[in-house]
Amino acid sequence: DTAVSQTPKYLVTQMGNDKSIKCEQNLGHDTMYWYKQDSKKFLKIMFSYNNKELIINETVPNRFSPKSPDKAHLNLHINSLELGDSAVYFCASSGGRDSVYGYTFGSGTRLTVV
Amino acid sequence: AQSVSQHNHHVILSEAASLELGCNYSYGGTVNLFWYVQYPGQHLQLLLKYFSGDPLVKGIKGFEAEFIKSKFSFNLRKPSVQWSDTAEYFCAVNGDSGAGSYQLTFGKGTKLSVIP
Numbered sequence: 001d002t003a004v005s006q007t008p009k010y011l012v013t014q015m016g017n018d019k020s021i022k023c024e025q026n027l028g029h030d031t032m033y034w035y036k037q038d039s040k041k042f043l044k045i046m047f048s049y050n051n052k053e054l055i056i057n058e059t060v061p062n063r064f065s066p067k068s069p070d071k072a073h074l075n076l077h078i079n080s081l082e083l084g085d086s087a088v089y090f091c092a093s094s095g096g097r098d099s100v101y102g103y104t105f106g107s108g109t110r111l112t113v114v
Numbered sequence: 115a116q117s118v119s120q121h122n123h124h125v126i127l128s129e130a131a132s133l134e135l136g137c138n139y140s141y142g143g144t145v146n147l148f149w150y151v152q153y154p155g156q157h158l159q160l161l162l163k164y165f166s167g168d169p170l171v172k173g174i175k176g177f178e179a180e181f182i183k184s185k186f187s188f189n190l191r192k193p194s195v196q197w198s199d200t201a202e203y204f205c206a207v208n209g210d211s212g213a214g215s216y217q218l219t220f221g222k223g224t225k226l227s228v229i230p
Contacts, residue, residue, distance in 0.1 A: 033218070041152075041202055043220040056217055090157065092218070103148070103208075103218055105158040 003027050006091050006106035013081055014114055021076045021109045023091030029104075030095060031055070032074035034066060037088040037108070049074050081113045116141035118207050120221035127195050128229050135190040135224050137205030147188040148206040148218070149179055158204065164188065175199070200228045 004025045013019050025032060033056075034046040047066045048056035054066070063079045078085060091106040121136035139145065149161040162173025169181040179190045188205060205221040 035220075041223045041225075043158075043204065043223075045217055045219070048217060092158075094218075103160070105150075107157040 002107075003104050004091055004093055004106040006089075006109050008109060009107065010110050010112075012112045012114065015081055015083060017081050018077070018079045019081060019111070020078070021089055021091075021111075023074045023076070023106055025072055025091075025093040025104070027093055027095070027104060029093035030071060031093060032068065032071070033092040033094070033103075034074065034076050035090040035092060035105075037090060039087070043090070047074075047076075078111075081111075083113050086111055086113045116145070116207055116209050116217075116219045118205050118219055118221035120203075120205050120224050122224045123222070124225045124227070126227045126229065129197055130194050131228075133190070133192040133195045133199075133226070135203055135205075135226070137188045137190065137221060138186050139188065139205075139207045140186060141207060141209045143209050145207045145209045147179075147181060148208075149173065149177070149188075149190050150204045150206060150220075152202040152204065152223075154201070161190070161203075195226070195228050197228045197230045199226060201226060 006023050031050045033048045035043050037043050046060050049068045051071050052068045065077045068074045088108045088110050090108045092103050094103045117140045119138045147164040150158040151161050152158050161177050162171050164171045164181045172178045177192050181188050202223045204223045206218050208218045
């Protein structure tokens, strides 16, 4: 059983398209996150949801819209894709500050915009 | 705001050499500290974490890290590296970002290349 699963693993699309990445966790965690890893391997948080409620919304273009239908799912929808959106997107979940689980990451979605 | 600084961008070692990767953080409150490893083409995996208690933390695969509060440091060590340790290593810190959410902030990573 994969704890945090993301789909798709790879996504190649043309500029201007709209695409979605899905994330599901079966750990019973309350908080889920989206991170972006750029070509230099730098990881930066994009969004954080706690029990379906948006907690953190970093400086991210509003073309990116997260949606959390329930606390086990956090999807990322991207409108009007641009070349600079090419990156690896990681979903993660956590049980909170004192959780023995810490943070668990999904396997990532490599997005390539051409 | 919290921040994490990793001193070395790329470290190259021969097998059996000892490893120490530096990590310093800046945050005004109580923090939790982590080291993650990312093998080529793979996702992040937790190596070890510090929440409280003994500042010397032992993780998986023979790694350990020492939390030195006075130096705001959490350096990663391994006495003898192997070729399979070749990977990207990320130090991370989390603290309360408000509204009860503990945001994980990463350093820029250190690439470790181990030469057989």
